[in-house]
Amino acid sequence: MTRTNKLKYTSVEICAGAGGQAVGLHNAGFKHAALVEIDKDACQTLRDNTEEDSEWSCKVIEADLRQFDSADLGLKPGELDLLAGGVPCPPFSAAGKQLGRDDERDLFPRMLELVDELEPKAVMIENVRGLLDPKFAEYRQEIIKRLESMGYEECYWEVLEAKRYGVPQLRPRAILVAMKPEYAEHFQHAKPDVRDEVSVGAALHDSMRARYDAVADDPRAEKVFKDWHDRAVEGVAPTVVGGSKKHGGADLGPTRAKRAWAGLGVCGLGVANEVDVMLKKKTWERDLFAVVGEEPGEKPGEEPEMILGPKLTVSQAAIIQGFPESWKFSGLKTAAYRQVGNAFPPPVAQAVGEQIYAAFESAAKARRD
Template sequence: MIRKNALKYTSVEICAGAGGQAVGLHHAGFKHVALIEIDKDACQTLRSNTEGSPEWEGCKVIEADLKVFDSATLGLKPGTLDLLAGGVPCPPFSAAGKQLGRDDERDLFPTMLKLVDDLDPRAVMIENVRGLLDPKFVEYREDIIKQLESMGYEKCYWDILEAKDYGVPQLRPRAILVAMKREYARYFEHKKPAPSRQVSVGEALHDSMRARYDAAAGDPRSEEAFKKWYEKALRGVAPTVVGGSKKHGGADLGPTRAKRAWADLGVCGLGVANEPHETKDMERDLFAAAGPKLTVTQAALIQGFDEDWKFSGRKTAAYRQVGNAFPPPVAKAVGEQIYAAFEAAERQRQSAEAPLLTSCPA
């Protein structure tokens, strides 16, 4: 991704995970004040990629449980923050769970709304699973909007954005809420991308998969295996990459239906491969009858991460961070629309404050 905007507006992000939303908003022009996350491996990922980088100067990575987090520790005067963003936990609204909504102890929408009240940012962006927009949660959504309106915000939109429409080689619909203070909301334009050709798994992973097979060039099967994979991988985008829960076994590419979809793309979904420099079992990782397994780095490419964003922790922990991430290109697109609204409001303010030019009589 390429950042076109100056790093001009400030952001605080909760439930930052491995940084998918943070990366996207950074590329949209938001300068992060803090990234707040409870998982220690994800926090290390954030630190490893931001500390010492001039691009991320001033960004604090805070490992904390939001339910007991004191926003005063951020040192921000209410009303000075531009954007409060976050992907609050999705199990309360996920079709894969029980969809308990507000009755689920993992529901952090009330916590998010308290932070909005405390920090009084100019804009709010919340990401979640598409299930949140199901009819059964209409009253829940209406209650959230009423609370935001009582704090001076206007809903810009609450809609489902599909990752594949933003150049991400994956089916990943996400429910996105954007709300802004009323003086900025009037300038917000919600535009979805025009229909365009989607990026296939083959296109996204060509170089990295080519490098993996080249590393095994001593095996006479390498060239034919690569061609076989590539032909299948060009057929389309990937199913949703899932991170899974710490309560369940090792990493793989999802339930049975997802594994079948991966198989159609030439990828074995029964586990995650080691990175090329760590690979010891070529049969398992690269030459299985079902095709190659993906590495964590390749799964991150399917999510839309830049290749230089590295993930900390053991393989399973790193893969879960990737699978639970918000695709950076989608976050970037939403962030750019928020940024544009701020800029439009600023231009209007400057125009209104400009002195009137009067002509002097000759």
């Protein structure tokens, strides 16, 4: 990922997580005034990746959004260009029982309060595609009416599929963009242009090669690497899931997802150690030679041959999410993996951010002319 625009417009992001949306918007040309997040490990991830980078130099605010005071941002109403956020998904996801407004985790009301308090030029909200199900039609309409009452125009509320934006993963996300009318009239009222699809094999080739090269003395290494690549070279991954803190440990999702990962030559029963830890703890048998499936014997009665393959590391899961390889995650392995699994893919955020940026630029040009 590369930055496509000059850092020019300001943004504040709530529910920032580990920074997926922040990375994408930064690359689209938005300079973050603040990133607000409740999880301490995710906040540390944000600090670790931004504090020493002069291009970022933003505040990381660890806070529960319900108690967060927007006055702490030091921004006058109307001064902010973009307010963005991925409010919690469980109220609208199948896994979260789709309780919507009746779910105590629903932060849409607080997001709208912040819009009212800050009066940004544009608003961008990300959530699961379940939010666009018919059962939430009335709730969506209430949100739009509230935005309209504050002087905003809906630009679109659409499902964007991450794989169409260079993310090697099936990850549909519902994106709402609303802008003040003087900017909305310059907005391209359509989904962002799609980008080339990237396979899991292409995305992970170099990192997987390095992992097997680290155990090159094992006679199985080359064959298992090749078998993995042959399976992954054309496919995209199922949705990477982070799970909740109530879940015991990190893995690649429910049974159907694990089956899809197995088709890509990956074992979904856990997350692997990074190379240095793997070598130190000698966990390569578990991390690189896990049982992925089995091939039936060629002759009747012949024992099936076990198919071996890797588990993914946290850094590889982050690549599947579209993070740049330079972005590092704080906390123990399970905490780090959850940050990755709950993230908004940066390339999708960048594509939407570029549309918002272009509308601002067009509006500015129109004022000059």
